[in-house]
Amino acid sequence: MTDPLLSVNNLESHYGPVVALRGISLTVSTAEIVTILGSNGAGKTTLLRSVSGVLEPHKGDIRLKGNSIVRDRPEQIVRQGIAHVPQGREVFPLLSVLDNLLMGAYTRSDRKSVEHDLQLVYQYFPILAERAQQRAGTLSGGQQQMLAIGRGLMARPGIMLLDEPGLGLSPLLVTEIYRIIEKLNRDLQVSMLIVEQNATVALRVANRGYVMELGRIVYEGESDRLLRSDDIKEFFLGRGANDEKHAQKRWKRKKTWR
Ligand SMILES: Nc1ncnc2c1ncn2[C@@H]1O[C@H](COP(=O)(O)OP(=O)(O)OP(=O)(O)O)[C@@H](O)[C@H]1O
Ligand SMILES: [Mg+2]
Known part of the structure; x- marks a missing residue:
């Protein structure tokens, strides 16, 4: 296997x-799409915030192409090729679409x-070209999500961290957003680390x-195996999903599918 583009260790x-991450290890390879699933409060956003440098971790390491970035500032991390598209989009509502993209x-x-x-x-999101001069706060939720992804792309990232890109959108729009994410990954070879509740x-x-x-x-495992797994189905039906006793048990018999 080739060396991972991003590796998070312990x-x-x-x-x-409040301990939000208790020893997380994962990898993302070049041009790979990896998803992190989990219910409310699992620590998904905290993980992305720790990778992008918004939050300083207490322990462990984060490496990009083998170099540790764990003590770098957010702007240094962006410069090295990691773009974070935060949960809830966080566009600048009073700035125009164009100015948001330039940010x-x-x-x-x-x-x-x-x-x-x-x-x-603009090629990927033609609506943003049409609305370039409009204030971002007046866009619809789906358009704001497109803007947030577009803004991330403007950093020319090697990897994008997407925090619940489908949150609050209609099923049709979620499908559309994911279609574009897949296309960006395929065309531009951008790796994607996507946090979702919609497994x-x-x-x-x-x-x-x-x-x-x-x-x-x-x-952890390959997507098609996770999709077929009864354990995952049970998990997402919510049985004890965030109950400490069940969590401890599941963690102790952690499963890996390859
Ligand atoms: N600013 C904060 N101050 C204190 N505790 C926090 C803060 N942000 C998150 N937490 C706690 O850390 C834990 C993980 O939160 P996090 O937001 O990472 O979860 P999440 O998996 O992203 O959840 P969601 O799916 O609801 O977005 C939770 O217990 C949460 O209450
Ligand atoms: Mg979150």
């Missing part, structure tokens, strides 16, 4: 006394290639998946 993150390129000084990438984003939709596009529960990984 990562622990806290919020004051995504704030670490870059190569104006010509920024202009080229802007046109590229089926994420596993359909992903190569591999991890399931998180109370700050730990309890299942």
Whole structure:
């Protein structure tokens, strides 16, 4: 196997006394789509925030192409090729669509290639070109999600961290967003680390998946195996999904499917 593009090793993150990540390890290869599934409060957002440098982990390591980035600042991490598309989009509502996109390129000084990438984003999301001068806060939820992904692309990332890109969108729009994510991955060879609660939709596009529960990984494996697994079906029916006793048990008999 080739060396992973991103590797997270035994990562622990806290919020004051609250332990949110209890030793997370995972890898993402070049041009791979990996999904992290888990119910509310499992620690998915905390994991992405720790990778993008928004939150400083207490323990463990994060490597990009073999180099540790665990103590780097968020802008240094963006510059090295990691773009974080946060949960709930977080576009700048009073700025225009165009200015939001340009904010995504704030670490870059190569104006010509920024202009080229802007046109590229417009190709994938034509609605953003139509609405370039409109305030971002007046876009629909789906359009704001497209803008958030487009803004991430403007950093020219090697890997995108997408936090629940389907959250709050209609099933039709979720399908559309995932179709574009797959296309971006295929055309531009951008790796994707996607956090989702909607297991089926994420596993359909992903190569591999991890399931998180109370700050730990309890299942991992290839997507088609996870999709067929009765354990995963049971998990997502919510039986004890975030109950400490069940979580401990599942973690102890953690399963790996290859
Ligand atoms: N700013 C914070 N201060 C204190 N505790 C926090 C903070 N943010 C998250 N937590 C706690 O850390 C744990 C993990 O939260 P996180 O947001 O990472 O979960 P999540 O898997 O993304 O959930 P969701 O699916 O609801 O977005 C939760 O117990 C949460 O209450
Ligand atoms: Mg979250």
